Amino acid sequence: MATSFERLGMDVEGIFPYLSMVEKIGVATSHVLSGYGIARNSESLFRGMRARSARSARVAAAARRSGAAKILHTGTLDLPLCKSDGADHFLYCDQTWDLSLRYRVDRSSLTSKACAEFDEAERRCYAQMRHIFTFGDYVRDNLIAHYGVEPERVTAVGSGMGQIDPYLGPKDYGNGFLLFVAKHLFEAKGGYLVLEAFRQARLRRPDLKLVVVWDGRDESLPRRYPEVQFRSRLRWGVLTSLYRRAALLVQPMLNDPWGQVYLEALASRTPVLGLNRNGLPEITHHGAQGFLVDEPDADALAGAILEAMSDPSRLALMGLIGQRYVQRHYSWDKAARKMAAVMADFERPFDPVTSNPTLNKESDR
Incomplete structure (x- = not known):
């Protein structure tokens, strides 16, 4: 994205609001003492007020040093709860906390207090965005x-x-080749669900083949699923070749907001199969270039795999339609041009109090 902005003649400077190990320990302690529960990952940990304030303060300090007039955030965890740096803040995001909470695999580890306060923090942060x-x-x-x-x-x-x-x-859609790609977050991306569904589907279609691209952390999986080919630490050229050879990407991601792998597969004329949630319905044009399964159920997923692989000519048509669709709609240059056009319209400093009706009502009380 930065390269796309630079091609438009914009000066781009990166800001990375990292916390030290001592600060992370303090954030983790505060997370528990605040009654938020036990964070299973750093993403949940940094949603608390203490972590947000520390990260946003680093962004503000960097902005003041550089004299930046516009700041584009690519995530919500370093957004200011209230503005103090005189810059206009913009956000580019693929999800919200409310959407994330619907399908989070760590939902049970978060208290109701955490869910409510994190939601309110996002609301306050969004109000600061130009x-x-x-x-x-x-x-x-x-x-x-x-x-x-x-x-x-x-x-x-x-x-x-x-x-x-x-x-x-050329592509062979009758080769029985299925692909799943998860370089990290294997469970959240539906890895265990895919393995069980493939085992069931293969009982009826022994010619099916599944390649799983993963991080190799669960060393028991190759022993438990000897019929699956597991690959890790692949060079980009090798992964590209797998996309091109696959007849179907089976990627039932439990809570991935968008799914870069879907776009990579469709660019390779490989239809996709996943859950009917988050960004996939939009990416597949509501099923025109893929298969949508309503629930994360291995039986339902196995049935969808068998249905998809039963008609190679249908897969070929889906792949062609999908490739044309993503080429027409998705590119970093197109996204950058749209954002640059909007940001260029804002030359006056943004005052979230006078510009936001919700904050106006609160300030009048």
């Missing part, structure tokens, strides 16, 4: 409906497809 850009329309809709952000302050701009080049060569 404008918010989203990957998809479904995130834009949630910002408006749940967080009360004015529609004119949110624009869906899409995303890019990474390094992958569209594949125009």
Whole structure:
């Protein structure tokens, strides 16, 4: 994304609001003492007020040093709870806390207090943004409906497809080759669900083959699933080749907000199969170039795999439609141009109190 902005003639400087180990220990202690529960990952840990304040303070300090007039955040965890640096803040996001909470695998580890306070923190942060850009329309809709952000302050701009080049060569959709890709967060991306569904589907279609690209952390999996080929630490060229050879990407991600792998597969003319949630319905144009399963159930997923693989000509057509769709709608340059056009319209300093009706009502009390 930074390169795309630079191609537009913009000066780009990165700000990385890292916390020291001592600060992280303090944040973790505060998280527990605040009654938020036990954080299973750093993403949940940094949603508390103490972590947000520390990270946003680092961003503000860096902005003052550089004299930056506009700051584009690419995540919500370093957003200011209230502005103090004189810069205009913009956000580019693929999800909200409210959307995330619906399917989080660590939901049971968070207390009701944590869920409510994290939601309110996001609401306060969104009020400080001059404008918010989203990957998809479904995130834009949630910002408006749940967080009360004015529609004119949110624009869906899409995303890019990474390094992958569209594949125009021959493909064999009858080869029985299924692909799953999770370089991290294996459980959250549906890895265990895929393995069980594949085992069931293979009882009826012994010619099916599954390649799992993963981080190799659960060393028991290759022993438990000897019929699956596990690959890790792949070079980009090797992964690209797998996308091109696969007849279907089976990626039932439990809570991935968007899914870069979906775009990479479709660019390779490989249809996708996943859960009917988050960004996938939008990416597949509501099933036009993929298969949507309503629930994270191994039986349902196995049935969908068998249905998809029963008709190679249908897969070929889906792959062609999907490739054309993502080429037309998703690129970092297109997203950057849309954001740059919006940001160029703002030259006056933004006052969230006078510009936000919700804050106006609160300040009048």
